[in-house]
Amino acid sequence: MAAPAIPSPATDRRQGAGDRAAFAALLVLIVAAPFVLYPIFLMKVLCFGLFACAFNLLLGYGGLLSFGHAAFFGMASYVSAYAAKTWGLTPELAILAGTLTATVLGLVVGSLAIRRQGIYFAMITLALAQMVYFFCLQAPFTGGEDGIQAVPRGRLFGLIDLSDDRVLYALVAAIVLAGLIAIHRIVHSPFGQVMKAIRDNEPRALSLGYHPERFKLILFTLSATLAGLAGATKALVFQLASLTDVQWTMSGEVVLMALVGGVGTVLGPMAGAVVVVAMETYLAPLGSWVTVTQGVVFVVCVLAFRQGLAGMAGKIWRRLGRAG
Amino acid sequence: MADGTPPHHPAAEAPAPLLAVRDLHAWYGESHVLHGMDFEVRAGEVVTLLGRNGAGKTTTMKSIIGVLPQRRGSIMFEGRETIGLPSRRIARLGIGYCPEERGIFASLSVRENLMLPPVVKPGGLPVEDILALFPNLKERAASQGTKLSGGEQQMLAIGRILRTGANLLLLDEPTEGLAPVIIGEIGRTIAALKRRGFTIILVEQNFRFAATVADRHYVVEQGRIVDRIANADLEANIDKLHAYLGV
Amino acid sequence: EVAVKLGVLNDRSGVYADLSGEGSVIAAQMAVEDFKAAEKGIKVEIISADHQNKPDIGAGIARQWYDQDGVDAILDVPTSSVALAVSQVTKEKNKVFIDSGAGATDLTGKQCSPNTIHWTYDTYALAKGTGGAMVKRGGDTWFFITADYAFGKSLEDNTTAIVTAAGGKVLGSVKTPFPASDFSSFLLQAQSSGAKVIGLANAGGDTINAIKQASEFGITQAGQSLAGLLIFISDVHALGLQAAQGLVLTEAFYWDLNDGTREWSKRFAARSGGKMPTMVHAGVYSGVLHYLKAIDALKSKDPAQVIAKMKEMPTDDPLMGKGQVRADGRVIHDMYLFEVKKPAESKGEWDYYKLLATIPAAEAFKPMADGGCPLVK
Amino acid sequence: MEADTILRTDGLTKDFRGFRAVDGVGLTVRRGTVHALIGPNGAGKTTCFNLLTKFLPPSDGSITYKGRDITGMKPADVARLGLVRSFQISAVFGQMSVMENIRIALQRRRGHSYDFWRPQRLLEALDGEALALAESVGLAGFAATPAAQLSYGRKRALELATTLALDPEMLLLDEPMAGMGREDVERTTELIRSIARNRTILMVEHNLSVVATLSHRITVLARGKVLAEGDYATVSADPRVVEAYIGGGGHG
Amino acid sequence: MLTLFGIPLQALLGQLLLGLINGSFYATLSLGLAVIFGLLNIINFTHGAQYMMGAFAAWMLLAYAGIGFWPALILAPLAVGLVGMAIERLFIARLYQLDHLYGLLLTFGLALIIQGLFRNQYGISGLPYAIPPALTGAWNLGFMFLPVYRGFVVAASLVLCLSTWLIIEKTRLGATLRAATENPKLVEAFGINVPRLMTLTYGFGVALAAFAGVLAAPIYSVNPNMGGDTIIVVFAVVVIGGMGSILGSILTGFGLGVVEGLTKVFYPEAASTIIFVIMVLVLLLRPAGLFGRTA
Numbered sequence A: 001m002a003a004p005a006i007p008s009p010a011t012d013r014r015q016g017a018g019d020r021a022a023f024a025a026l027l028v029l030i031v032a033a034p035f036v037l038y039p040i041f042l043m044k045v046l047c048f049g050l051f052a053c054a055f056n057l058l059l060g061y062g063g064l065l066s067f068g069h070a071a072f073f074g075m076a077s078y079v080s081a082y083a084a085k086t087w088g089l090t091p092e093l094a095i096l097a098g099t100l101t102a103t104v105l106g107l108v109v110g111s112l113a114i115r116r117q118g119i120y121f122a123m124i125t126l127a128l129a130q131m132v133y134f135f136c137l138q139a140p141f142t143g144g145e146d147g148i149q150a151v152p153r154g155r156l157f158g159l160i161d162l163s164d165d166r167v168l169y170a171l172v173a174a175i176v177l178a179g180l181i182a183i184h185r186i187v188h189s190p191f192g193q194v195m196k197a198i199r200d201n202e203p204r205a206l207s208l209g210y211h212p213e214r215f216k217l218i219l220f221t222l223s224a225t226l227a228g229l230a231g232a233t234k235a236l237v238f239q240l241a242s243l244t245d246v247q248w249t250m251s252g253e254v255v256l257m258a259l260v261g262g263v264g265t266v267l268g269p270m271a272g273a274v275v276v277v278a279m280e281t282y283l284a285p286l287g288s289w290v291t292v293t294q295g296v297v298f299v300v301c302v303l304a305f306r307q308g309l310a311g312m313a314g315k316i317w318r319r320l321g322r323a324g
Numbered sequence B: 001m002a003d004g005t006p007p008h009h010p011a012a013e014a015p016a017p018l019l020a021v022r023d024l025h026a027w028y029g030e031s032h033v034l035h036g037m038d039f040e041v042r043a044g045e046v047v048t049l050l051g052r053n054g055a056g057k058t059t060t061m062k063s064i065i066g067v068l069p070q071r072r073g074s075i076m077f078e079g080r081e082t083i084g085l086p087s088r089r090i091a092r093l094g095i096g097y098c099p100e101e102r103g104i105f106a107s108l109s110v111r112e113n114l115m116l117p118p119v120v121k122p123g124g125l126p127v128e129d130i131l132a133l134f135p136n137l138k139e140r141a142a143s144q145g146t147k148l149s150g151g152e153q154q155m156l157a158i159g160r161i162l163r164t165g166a167n168l169l170l171l172d173e174p175t176e177g178l179a180p181v182i183i184g185e186i187g188r189t190i191a192a193l194k195r196r197g198f199t200i201i202l203v204e205q206n207f208r209f210a211a212t213v214a215d216r217h218y219v220v221e222q223g224r225i226v227d228r229i230a231n232a233d234l235e236a237n238i239d240k241l242h243a244y245l246g247v
Numbered sequence C: 001e002v003a004v005k006l007g008v009l010n011d012r013s014g015v016y017a018d019l020s021g022e023g024s025v026i027a028a029q030m031a032v033e034d035f036k037a038a039e040k041g042i043k044v045e046i047i048s049a050d051h052q053n054k055p056d057i058g059a060g061i062a063r064q065w066y067d068q069d070g071v072d073a074i075l076d077v078p079t080s081s082v083a084l085a086v087s088q089v090t091k092e093k094n095k096v097f098i099d100s101g102a103g104a105t106d107l108t109g110k111q112c113s114p115n116t117i118h119w120t121y122d123t124y125a126l127a128k129g130t131g132g133a134m135v136k137r138g139g140d141t142w143f144f145i146t147a148d149y150a151f152g153k154s155l156e157d158n159t160t161a162i163v164t165a166a167g168g169k170v171l172g173s174v175k176t177p178f179p180a181s182d183f184s185s186f187l188l189q190a191q192s193s194g195a196k197v198i199g200l201a202n203a204g205g206d207t208i209n210a211i212k213q214a215s216e217f218g219i220t221q222a223g224q225s226l227a228g229l230l231i232f233i234s235d236v237h238a239l240g241l242q243a244a245q246g247l248v249l250t251e252a253f254y255w256d257l258n259d260g261t262r263e264w265s266k267r268f269a270a271r272s273g274g275k276m277p278t279m280v281h282a283g284v285y286s287g288v289l290h291y292l293k294a295i296d297a298l299k300s301k302d303p304a305q306v307i308a309k310m311k312e313m314p315t316d317d318p319l320m321g322k323g324q325v326r327a328d329g330r331v332i333h334d335m336y337l338f339e340v341k342k343p344a345e346s347k348g349e350w351d352y353y354k355l356l357a358t359i360p361a362a363e364a365f366k367p368m369a370d371g372g373c374p375l376v377k
Numbered sequence D: 001m002e003a004d005t006i007l008r009t010d011g012l013t014k015d016f017r018g019f020r021a022v023d024g025v026g027l028t029v030r031r032g033t034v035h036a037l038i039g040p041n042g043a044g045k046t047t048c049f050n051l052l053t054k055f056l057p058p059s060d061g062s063i064t065y066k067g068r069d070i071t072g073m074k075p076a077d078v079a080r081l082g083l084v085r086s087f088q089i090s091a092v093f094g095q096m097s098v099m100e101n102i103r104i105a106l107q108r109r110r111g112h113s114y115d116f117w118r119p120q121r122l123l124e125a126l127d128g129e130a131l132a133l134a135e136s137v138g139l140a141g142f143a144a145t146p147a148a149q150l151s152y153g154r155k156r157a158l159e160l161a162t163t164l165a166l167d168p169e170m171l172l173l174d175e176p177m178a179g180m181g182r183e184d185v186e187r188t189t190e191l192i193r194s195i196a197r198n199r200t201i202l203m204v205e206h207n208l209s210v211v212a213t214l215s216h217r218i219t220v221l222a223r224g225k226v227l228a229e230g231d232y233a234t235v236s237a238d239p240r241v242v243e244a245y246i247g248g249g250g251h252g
Numbered sequence E: 001m002l003t004l005f006g007i008p009l010q011a012l013l014g015q016l017l018l019g020l021i022n023g024s025f026y027a028t029l030s031l032g033l034a035v036i037f038g039l040l041n042i043i044n045f046t047h048g049a050q051y052m053m054g055a056f057a058a059w060m061l062l063a064y065a066g067i068g069f070w071p072a073l074i075l076a077p078l079a080v081g082l083v084g085m086a087i088e089r090l091f092i093a094r095l096y097q098l099d100h101l102y103g104l105l106l107t108f109g110l111a112l113i114i115q116g117l118f119r120n121q122y123g124i125s126g127l128p129y130a131i132p133p134a135l136t137g138a139w140n141l142g143f144m145f146l147p148v149y150r151g152f153v154v155a156a157s158l159v160l161c162l163s164t165w166l167i168i169e170k171t172r173l174g175a176t177l178r179a180a181t182e183n184p185k186l187v188e189a190f191g192i193n194v195p196r197l198m199t200l201t202y203g204f205g206v207a208l209a210a211f212a213g214v215l216a217a218p219i220y221s222v223n224p225n226m227g228g229d230t231i232i233v234v235f236a237v238v239v240i241g242g243m244g245s246i247l248g249s250i251l252t253g254f255g256l257g258v259v260e261g262l263t264k265v266f267y268p269e270a271a272s273t274i275i276f277v278i279m280v281l282v283l284l285l286r287p288a289g290l291f292g293r294t295a
Ligand SMILES: Nc1ncnc2c1ncn2[C@@H]1O[C@H](COP(=O)(O)OP(=O)(O)OP(=O)(O)O)[C@@H](O)[C@H]1O
Pocket: B028, B031, B033, B051, B052, B053, B054, B055, B056, B057, B058, B059, B060, B100, D152
């Protein structure tokens, strides 16, 4: 229906080198940042970064725009918070519980949604996410709009006390890095190749004997799982799970992050998350001007930087390559 | 238009060419595709552009109608310079364009597709004549445009510009994908249009077909006109032409 | 020489931005100026942020303020869910939280904290005021239109208790999605219940829409009365007297109560583009004033000491009058029952209320023993 | 069914909202032949292809492939049985290189398609075979070129190479020569001829000289029905075919 | 008394009527959205903000110029439509050939800006706007008390919806617009001024939203957020009706108003979720919505 304008993943080798360089830079940043910046802020950025990258796995590499990803993020965060607080599970088990919940939910939502395409796909995911939201609003265990508060951070494997922000930071950084590496691997796997082909020309893939729905469903579930991992981790960082995380505005926010960062790049959305979270955090004193500022950022991004931050970085990288 | 009336386009009698293309250059982004095309078409003529795949025939057509904005040089239509005009103004001067990829609109029915281009001058064919020409269209009039078979879409693309009264028709590979019987039909149509005073530029791969309808042929190679052959001389030049076209 | 940093954390862009928002910052600044803090050797800095009515955002900002920005006390925080989260963080970081905007009784009840003080009102006080008064005036059968979230439900529960205790009866209730814009269907249900009073257990835009539509459907003309369980003067301003007339409501403050309130409110209005203060603004002022008094008395800002001092000293200021900070953190002071004037009765732009009754501090709030606060067991 | 019949349809019918595009077509394709399906525009040829490859469900009739009833199958499963199609509008994976295009098809046969946890390097094992296929259609020099940048004729060649990578027993080609210049037409004709040596081909084509040179047997469709069938000489002499399809001034 | 599922039939009738009234807002709003989507391929997230601007324009006309409801019914949509046209020229015109996503994000950003600016200027609680004197009062229908104004709302939106539908589906204008969305270059090459057509269309869709805003002003709170809450539901209406189908969104608008109204009686908490339940069901059973064309 619409011209394919979502920037598509680059094919060439240079991209691989660029990715490696970006991963290395990210690693350095992750290690160095807590010496300069507020660790809780950084953890928030990391969690949202992973969320955005997971979302982008679906959009950038599957061409599927989900407008309901908050459901996986939020549901996982509720389950992990509940598991840690009420069942008293250790943090790693709580996160696992949250993540698996997102996997199952992803499988269910995915199997309904992937039957439709384009805007209809987006709308089904939105609608299903709204139902998840309604469930979270009504179900007693989520604590209504108060959310689940005062979630204990607990001891990792029952041993390491996570109440120190720096220790927790190390854990979060490890989880997020693992998530990003997983995404990178998925994109650059045999499965990723077929996915790329399906995105490029679905009828042709079908005529070659592939079942596009199966691939899409797997991708959807993987994306939901990773989004869940991000949400589950976030619940422990903030010791809170709330309706914000399952609301449709959160689904919108993650689209924004991916767009600002660069759709169709493995790490771009991470950069997008940095920008969006920083904006929310540091613009907060602006009060009611926050939304205006956010709006301006949206508009400018769409009009001037459609490739996102990663796109710009790529351009510069390529120019450097040409010069050097 | 009633038969027997003299050709309605005053330019038909004038000695000046209806369309004169001079030193036309065109670009897609950074790639320079036309390198100084020079040719002209007189009113009432049928002229073909022949050439291999990628020679620049379609690009020439797009430059004339103006859908390719990156162009330089001069294109005079009825004595007016059109190179700086947007395509809608060029079309309004009386040029009808039938694109290579047909450009049938999926969200419109066959009838709506047919009725879409606005009438720009008097003298177009009445709808009934067009439907008589392409009976398939009549039968499928209420279908969605792109549900037509490949060939039917081609008929629709040609049919819809006949209505508008444009006196210069740009037909880009009108016979592609058509059954031989329809190709014959199109040939007769072109001849009829010519008799009615239309001027036609035709891009063709199928030069045997071209030979049946055209007055003159221009050979395009790498964005330039490399030869012009009158139809009458075609037989004599057939070997040369084969060389050009790589047969 | 003590330097304190106050953080006004409230809704600056959402539905409660008018009743709290920038006005609360202005009120806090006025308190600092009126107290002449600088002359007394207390250096006060005020910062502010938007919690967007989301607990995670509110808690995040609170945490960062305490950890990074050296904030000593957080003020206002309308929206109970955010207030509960901020209370949690404040306790963990051992700072001071003086809430003005939120309604949850839990803040000083089951979830009370040694570091939290709840200043202006709560759902119990609202229920007591409006619910009690309506029954007294003969409105003994009720139907609730309740916003489907914790605040609405607690308002309904509290009012139900008061109404039944006073011999009234609740005929039914309907839970409305939050937020909602069309209440006509719910109003119709309320109407066909035949209850004498329709209790609106909601707030902000929901209440405004419900009242506007009730007047449109002629509910009040037909003899039923509306009880807005939480209505701020900003809501009445938005409704206009035509739609709002006759409403009975409970507030902790009204600008036109006495000379003290009038003088302060005029100054407030001058700084906020002509808008009169709500009780939330007044509560922020009152709270900051009391907090500064405690610091001045101690010449220290140590949270535990300051809170102890605040609980020890009686409260007294021109806006809320005399009162007291209870051991559970609840501030008690007089509450007022108002009726919204008819357009003809109003003499000026902000002349909206008629005072019906004053509810003495001792009766207005939930007794400490019933609150279930673990601190005072 | 005769032993050497690979595909057969009986009473195949397709209705579009009251319009019957294919009307009781019975078609028999023999193993190892090139079978052409021709007919006027709108006769139902592409629709037939869509029915055979399950891109459309038939309204009526049955399809038998290698003795198996495939009428109710899914498109991907039909492809897995070795019945593979090309499209009237060229179908390649535009953003992928020629090599990757072919590998996608090879991958389907070799497995690993669902392996999302393994590195892509695994696929390099297929490169040799992919290159050989590219070579066989004259694309050896373009292995790294993104498919979108190929000329029309080369896209067609790539599409064939990709299809061949599946090692299909039977190919359905829809107007493989449409829009090609003379050069490409000749190259592609050769290509199809070489492919046809050990496979069955069913093809739609309006270029009668191609049809005449390549096909062993021809079925003529008109208005959704079979009008005539036989070899080129028989069919082209049939007055009904001349009237409905070839016309007076047929261009061969 | 006759009852149905424990509810008196009379009360049920009243609820149905109320649903229909709400439905007329949905219909008018989703009509504008469907025009913009169906003809321009832009998912207009600013629609809610433009609805709000309509209501505010009516209020401003009254407060600053003393112009009442009736002229505002024409003037406000006109003014907001002009603003919409400026927005289209400046921003949206650059996005037509791109993926839907970009139009959605851009208009979402614009909505944030517009709502933020109004909030800064007028606060959040809203502003009073009275029902025009000619339309006060109510009819007693026996089973309920129907305010005259609500009756007017239904009538006005019905008239508007039907005339819009006729213009778009039954004239060549509509076909031209659809073609222009699909392939603007080619339509332009036929001699049609596509950019101007697009601008006018967007302006028209926006004016429809503003019209709904003026209708809403006397009964809903006139505040900067009034559209933000409705927009998602209106989207759902358009999708259920079939993206781009004008008639579909009109009928679905009214229909969903009724369904929502009934939900408010039987399971009020779910009243805002029911629409999404229906959306999922519809999309699973009918891929292109109730009245949509399959691509
Ligand atoms: N959109 C485009 N972007 C870049 N290059 C293009 C584009 N379209 C065409 N070209 C290039 O311009 C040249 C001329 O193309 P054109 O389409 O005019 O050829 P043609 O003579 O019409 O060929 P054919 O017979 O295949 O239709 C070719 O080399 C082609 O690759």
